[in-house]
Amino acid sequence: MNPDNVAATVRDLMPGVVEDLKELIAIPSIAFPGYDEEPVHAMAQRTLELIQEAGIPDAHLADVPHGYPPIYGEVQGPEGSPTVVLYAHYDVQPAHKSQGWTSDPWVPTVKDDGRIYGRGAADDKSGLVSLLGTLRALKQLDGEFPCTIRIIIEGMEETESNLEEFVEAHPELFGCDVFVIADMGNLRVGEPVLTTALRGDVSCTVTVRTLDHPLHSGVYGGPAPDAMMALARLLSTLHDDAGDVAVAGVTSFPWTGSDMTEEDFLAGAELLPGVSMTGTGTIADRLWSKPSINAIGVDTTSIADSSNVVLPEASAKISMRIVPGSNPEDELDALVAHLESHAPWGAQVEVQRVKAAYPFQVPTDGPGYAAAREAMTAAFGQDTSEAGSGGSIPLLQTLQHASPNAEFILWGPEDVAKSRIHASDESVDPAEIESMIVAQVLLLRGLPARF
Numbered sequence: 001m002n003p004d005n006v007a008a009t010v011r012d013l014m015p016g017v018v019e020d021l022k023e024l025i026a027i028p029s030i031a032f033p034g035y036d037e038e039p040v041h042a043m044a045q046r047t048l049e050l051i052q053e054a055g056i057p058d059a060h061l062a063d064v065p066h067g068y069p070p071i072y073g074e075v076q077g078p079e080g081s082p083t084v085v086l087y088a089h090y091d092v093q094p095a096h097k098s099q100g101w102t103s104d105p106w107v108p109t110v111k112d113d114g115r116i117y118g119r120g121a122a123d124d125k126s127g128l129v130s131l132l133g134t135l136r137a138l139k140q141l142d143g144e145f146p147c148t149i150r151i152i153i154e155g156m157e158e159t160e161s162n163l164e165e166f167v168e169a170h171p172e173l174f175g176c177d178v179f180v181i182a183d184m185g186n187l188r189v190g191e192p193v194l195t196t197a198l199r200g201d202v203s204c205t206v207t208v209r210t211l212d213h214p215l216h217s218g219v220y221g222g223p224a225p226d227a228m229m230a231l232a233r234l235l236s237t238l239h240d241d242a243g244d245v246a247v248a249g250v251t252s253f254p255w256t257g258s259d260m261t262e263e264d265f266l267a268g269a270e271l272l273p274g275v276s277m278t279g280t281g282t283i284a285d286r287l288w289s290k291p292s293i294n295a296i297g298v299d300t301t302s303i304a305d306s307s308n309v310v311l312p313e314a315s316a317k318i319s320m321r322i323v324p325g326s327n328p329e330d331e332l333d334a335l336v337a338h339l340e341s342h343a344p345w346g347a348q349v350e351v352q353r354v355k356a357a358y359p360f361q362v363p364t365d366g367p368g369y370a371a372a373r374e375a376m377t378a379a380f381g382q383d384t385s386e387a388g389s390g391g392s393i394p395l396l397q398t399l400q401h402a403s404p405n406a407e408f409i410l411w412g413p414e415d416v417a418k419s420r421i422h423a424s425d426e427s428v429d430p431a432e433i434e435s436m437i438v439a440q441v442l443l444l445r446g447l448p449a450r451f
Helices: 004-024 038-053 126-140 163-169 225-238 262-268 285-287 328-341 367-380 393-403 430-449
Strands: 071-075 083-087 147-156 178-184 193-198 199-207 292-298 313-322 350-357 385-391 408-409
Touching: 004 038, 004 430, 038 071, 038 126, 038 147, 038 193, 083 126, 126 147, 126 178, 126 430, 163 367, 163 393, 178 430, 193 367, 193 408, 199 328, 225 313, 262 285, 262 313, 262 393, 262 408, 285 313, 285 385, 328 350, 367 408, 367 430, 408 430
Parallel strands: 083 147, 083 178, 178 408, 193 385
Antiparallel strands: 071 147, 199 313, 199 350, 292 313
């Protein structure tokens, strides 16, 4: 197998891949409730057509009881060859004007840095077109696929996914030797990493009550405890003065793989002037092997509706990212116990559990992982290292249950330093897409010799 021939073939295919990406960015496939459904269906249909044209003619919109349909297709490889499931998703996050976009999120824009900007440019339409490019390159190079290929393109990854139910209902469709999850990325452009750990996510809502009813703040303010102020004090107990999680019993460990530089982190985070980072340890520790807690929503009287009253009740939704190897139910128990025991002034606290999603640890001792590392190294021209991800993909646990002996390869074109997924000015570097296509072609061509 000559990597130079693969690279040359992929290079010739890249103009078409980039045009596909631009076309797909322009479709606002937001699967969240309340958004226009037509663009999501249009995105599903166009993605289906592209997959069929790329060499999987039986690809189809899968039948699901609710929500937008995933796309599923299969092509048999040579007898005795391994089976590979390729995964990406076609839905995207919203792109609110309040995020501060400097270009229209639904108009793919190539800026002076050569990156392509737009919502979904990285997450995950870049992963989607990388799979299309991989299928096209294999057909052009070999005329056939070296493995049995099963492809699944999800339509609701960014919201309440229906794919886990689909996998549980049809586990036979997901039996394989290797899952390739094209929804990740290198820490920096051109520096290959394999993602080996993802944090899980547990969440709850906490409601604090201090009064039977609102009270005039002039007549009663002072002795009467304000529920919003009590909630604020309760939330402040979740971190210590350095910004580390202060919940007893939650799990953490030191990260030993690749680190992210402070410069790269700040380039993506863009803290306001004078604002410091929180927590202690390396950036990798804080992102991948220590828990984090955020209040992601608050219910109280709005400023527009406010009046001079002491509030009797206030609520917040709390999300805690948990580290690989931890049990989400145990971590959520610890969070709930903390909230119930730290309320100030005897305030009544009610906690409702919302979610307990598992973290994921990628085994790295199998032949598929070795083949992926070799393919990445060849595609990028330098040694491949390992990194974690602060995000969560609960689907991976479901896929592992469906195919317990399968290996997982987590990678993609979404470089962490500059892609700004879920944020304003999301972008992707076309060179990353090209290199990832080369890596995926090399992986799929190399797997038959490993199994």
